[in-house]
Amino acid sequence: MSDDIFGKVGNELSENAISGMVEEELRSHKKEDASLPIIKLKLAPTAESVVDIAKRREKREKSQVSGFQSLSSSNLAKVNLVNVIKLPDTLSQTQKLKKVFRYRRYGMQMRDVPQLRRESKPLPERRKQDFGKLRRYRAQKKRLGLGLIMPAMIIFLLFSWMPIFKTFSIAFQKFQTINSAEYVGLSNFLNILSDAKFWDACLHSGILSAIVIVLGTWLPLFLALYIYEARHGSSLMKVLYFIPFLTPAVPAAILWKWMYNQGFGVINSLLSLFTPGHQVAIGWLTNPHLVLLSIAIVFIWKNTGWAILIYMAGLQNIPKNLFEDAALNGASVASKIKNIILPSLVPVIMAVVFIQIINGMQVFSEVYIMTNGGPVGSSEVIATYMYKKAFLYMDIGYASGVAVFFLFLLVTITLFRMNLSNARKAAK
Amino acid sequence: MKKTAALAIVFAALFFLQARAQDENASTVLTVWNMPSAADKNQLDVWGSETETFEKMFPGVKIKGISREYKPQEFVSVMASGKGPDVAHIPITAIPSMAKYGFLARLNSFTDGWDQKDYMPAIMWDSVKIDNDVYGIPYDSYFTTLFYRKDIFDKCGISGPPKTWQDIITISREISAKMPDTWGIALPPDMFYFIDFIWQAGGDVYSQGKLNLNSPAVITALKFWSDLKFRYKAMPPQDILYESDIEQLFSAGKIAMMPGVAKQLPVMARRYGLDISNVVIVPLPAGDGGAQAWHAGGEAFVINDAISPEKKKLAFEYIKFRLSPLTQLSRFMMMKQLGMIIFPGDFSCATNLINRPEFANVKGLLSYAHAEPTYYKWPMIREDFNRYVLEKVFTDSDVDYRQVLYDFMERIKKEYNE
Numbered sequence: 001m002s003d004d005i006f007g008k009v010g011n012e013l014s015e016n017a018i019s020g021m022v023e024e025e026l027r028s029h030k031k032e033d034a035s036l037p038i039i040k041l042k043l044a045p046t047a048e049s050v051v052d053i054a055k056r057r058e059k060r061e062k063s064q065v066s067g068f069q070s071l072s073s074s075n076l077a078k079v080n081l082v083n084v085i086k087l088p089d090t091l092s093q094t095q096k097l098k099k100v101f102r103y104r105r106y107g108m109q110m111r112d113v114p115q116l117r118r119e120s121k122p123l124p125e126r127r128k129q130d131f132g133k134l135r136r137y138r139a140q141k142k143r144l145g146l147g148l149i150m151p152a153m154i155i156f157l158l159f160s161w162m163p164i165f166k167t168f169s170i171a172f173q174k175f176q177t178i179n180s181a182e183y184v185g186l187s188n189f190l191n192i193l194s195d196a197k198f199w200d201a202c203l204h205s206g207i208l209s210a211i212v213i214v215l216g217t218w219l220p221l222f223l224a225l226y227i228y229e230a231r232h233g234s235s236l237m238k239v240l241y242f243i244p245f246l247t248p249a250v251p252a253a254i255l256w257k258w259m260y261n262q263g264f265g266v267i268n269s270l271l272s273l274f275t276p277g278h279q280v281a282i283g284w285l286t287n288p289h290l291v292l293l294s295i296a297i298v299f300i301w302k303n304t305g306w307a308i309l310i311y312m313a314g315l316q317n318i319p320k321n322l323f324e325d326a327a328l329n330g331a332s333v334a335s336k337i338k339n340i341i342l343p344s345l346v347p348v349i350m351a352v353v354f355i356q357i358i359n360g361m362q363v364f365s366e367v368y369i370m371t372n373g374g375p376v377g378s379s380e381v382i383a384t385y386m387y388k389k390a391f392l393y394m395d396i397g398y399a400s401g402v403a404v405f406f407l408f409l410l411v412t413i414t415l416f417r418m419n420l421s422n423a424r425k426a427a428k
Numbered sequence: 429m430k431k432t433a434a435l436a437i438v439f440a441a442l443f444f445l446q447a448r449a450q451d452e453n454a455s456t457v458l459t460v461w462n463m464p465s466a467a468d469k470n471q472l473d474v475w476g477s478e479t480e481t482f483e484k485m486f487p488g489v490k491i492k493g494i495s496r497e498y499k500p501q502e503f504v505s506v507m508a509s510g511k512g513p514d515v516a517h518i519p520i521t522a523i524p525s526m527a528k529y530g531f532l533a534r535l536n537s538f539t540d541g542w543d544q545k546d547y548m549p550a551i552m553w554d555s556v557k558i559d560n561d562v563y564g565i566p567y568d569s570y571f572t573t574l575f576y577r578k579d580i581f582d583k584c585g586i587s588g589p590p591k592t593w594q595d596i597i598t599i600s601r602e603i604s605a606k607m608p609d610t611w612g613i614a615l616p617p618d619m620f621y622f623i624d625f626i627w628q629a630g631g632d633v634y635s636q637g638k639l640n641l642n643s644p645a646v647i648t649a650l651k652f653w654s655d656l657k658f659r660y661k662a663m664p665p666q667d668i669l670y671e672s673d674i675e676q677l678f679s680a681g682k683i684a685m686m687p688g689v690a691k692q693l694p695v696m697a698r699r700y701g702l703d704i705s706n707v708v709i710v711p712l713p714a715g716d717g718g719a720q721a722w723h724a725g726g727e728a729f730v731i732n733d734a735i736s737p738e739k740k741k742l743a744f745e746y747i748k749f750r751l752s753p754l755t756q757l758s759r760f761m762m763m764k765q766l767g768m769i770i771f772p773g774d775f776s777c778a779t780n781l782i783n784r785p786e787f788a789n790v791k792g793l794l795s796y797a798h799a800e801p802t803y804y805k806w807p808m809i810r811e812d813f814n815r816y817v818l819e820k821v822f823t824d825s826d827v828d829y830r831q832v833l834y835d836f837m838e839r840i841k842k843e844y845n846e
Contacts, residue, residue: 175529177528262666263664283667287667374819376823390501391504393808394504
């Protein structure tokens with residue numbers, strides 16, 4: 001029913017035609033007042049001088065024909081064509097309707113409404129003697145910006161970039177004692193290439209990231225969709241999902257370690273409720289095949305909150321009229337997700353995927369506290385391996401080499417992501 | 429206005445720096461990393477009182493105490509930055525690697541003429557010596573022992589602690605039969621405890637400068653641990669129980685016996701509500717061949733190699749003071765006065781209090797004590813052994829011990845040129 005109106009709105013519509021259609025629409029959508037754009041029309045008072053609804057209603061009553069019926073495409077011509085609005089074809093249906101009703105309200109184009117037109121004043125005359133002042137002002141403005149940014153810049157360079165440069169220089173050294181480093185060229189990097197433990201750690205980091213991508217990308221998306229569509233309590237849900245993100249990693253890992261405990265952990269106890277007479281004793285952190293999944297779950301639990309927020313921001317940027325048009329066309333939820341949400345959210349999903357990959361590769365606290373790389377080395381990831389090489393094996397040069405290698409890996413992923421998004425923009 | 433404010437800030441900064449410099453000149457500040465944490469209020473009081481006495485004895489010296497548990501990354505970072513403490517307390521097992529990297533001062537010149545030296549057990553000195561160079565002064569000593577829950581033993585009608593490996597099996601069976609939810613013993617996959625079983629089986633891990641980790645003694649000990657878990661069901665069914673899990677289960681009365689060092693008990697009481705009066709400390713049982721063995725560990729005072737010779741001298745005076753019989757005796761008295769539980773681990777291993785009843789449990793333990801190798805790669809090898817041997821044995825009931833040990837030795841050869 002409601003999509004008929006869009007079928008009938010052409011480039012030329014008379015006021016009578018519009019008001020008839022509007023009234024019919026209002027009657028048919030009395031209960032669906034939340035999302036239909038047509039409802040906005042209710043709020044717009046009609047200018048008496050332009051459209052006399054009462055008179056037209058009288059006319060319609062006389063003719064005993066409803067406005068909608070009388071305005072079927074075949075008899076549009078019969079209606080009084082005094083106020084005809086010309087609408088360009090390039091406008092969407094919603095934009096056309098908006099224009100139509102603005103015209104109805106003011107009786108003219110928006111730009112011609114006198115009270116909305118701003119009086120233009122002439123620009124002040126440029127005097128030669130003011131140029132010096134202007135230059136000084138500009139210079140001051142520049143210096144101010146520099147002065148304001150400097151403290152933060154110094155701290156940033158000191159605590160972010162200096163350690164990076166230092167790590168680069170240490171990566172080419174071997175320490176016999178802390179004060180006698182010897183330059184070894186690329187030897188640390190060559191050793192990394194033949195270090196089976198390092199590649200095992202890389203594999204574990206990769207598996208962890210893969211689990212995080214699969215679960216950590218789609219779960220927050222569905223939760224975000226649910227929150228976006230929820231009529232009640234969406235703010236509370238956002239807060240509840242965001243709280244784990246605010247929990248520091250160490251207490252969170254300790255908490256989960258207890259929950260995962262094979263003998264007396266709450267997870268196995270809960271599972272035991274479903275198996276009467278049998279105590280479930282899954283080794284979440286002690287089974288080499290399960291341990292990475294268990295760590296990934298903790299990581300996802302902790303990071304779902306921010307991913308939901310990013311998705312929510314993405315969802316709010318999708319033009320509402322797409323949903324409105326889809327609703328008017330009777331699209332199902334699945335169809336809306338497939339045809340509107342997913343295509344519109346591709347850049348956001350890609351951003352979340354890459355951030356999750358990078359975060360997943362960097363995971364340290366959860367592994368260090370919950371398993372310390374065990375059992376049998378099955379949860380050793382790059383970050384814990386690097387830490388152990390530096391502080392347990394005291395091979396600081398080698399550990400720095402691993403750090404540099406790791407940095408390049410992450411930079412490559414980031415560049416790949418940037419290239420991908422640039423290519424998408426170019427394609428558009 | 430702006431200029432005045434800027435000048436005021438500059439003058440204030442100069443005044444502050446000057447005041448600080450004057451303060452530092454007035455007294456030498458000795459930074460020590462051995463202050464108890466604020467959570468141990470009584471211990472902190474005892475430490476404060478000793479520090480006060482020292483400062484009175486050396487009027488020009490001020491002690492700046494810092495409460496730090498030894499964490500390798502923290503210690504390495506702070507020492508490498510040149511801002512490390514002048515004196516620190518670190519585990520003796522950490523001394524070889526820290527000394528190798530040049531953080532620790534060589535102390536032979538101080539210890540050679542020190543009269544207290546000979547009162548310390550030789551095994552403790554062995555732990556802080558690398559090629560006859562002394563890098564630490566042993567402080568406390570501890571021994572790995574067996575804790576058992578007297579209440580569980582009483583309930584099951586077990587008269588005394590296990591004396592042999594076979595007794596562990598027998599007692600565990602009795603406990604499981606009478607208390608189905610309780611297990612006899614739990615062992616963590618940690619070389620720290622496993623090494624005692626190797627010694628009890630008549631072997632050693634490091635001899636004549638060579639690692640010896642695939643000897644028959646190691647296989648016997650591995651087989652015994654595996655049998656305890658899979659064959660005799662003396663241990664809880666969980667794949668792996670780490671030390672903290674075992675402490676928790678023992679405190680909750682789910683495990684009747686566990687290996688440990690006496691110092692763990694107050695921590696377990698505080699963290700998990702263990703009733704210490706229910707716990708009895710006894711020597712570890714002997715191996716099948718009757719060999720009794722456990723290992724002696726402890727902490728040692730070390731001096732930062734980066735400080736001036738004068739400060740090093742002062743730092744040694746501080747260590748001497750802390751280890752002097754008089755300080756040890758006054759510590760004992762104060763702890764008694766404050767109603768604190770006396771643990772031998774709170775006192776110097778050279779203590780002359782060994783005949784006090786509080787020390788009865790450790791008296792004589794030295795006779796069978798062994799020390800871990802003072803080899804700088806040992807902490808790394810130990811970590812790898814936990815990971816690739818012990819965790820494997822606990823997670824796989826059909827493991828081939830010989831193959832696992834062979835693979836491990838191959839790995840060690842490749843990684844550490846052993």
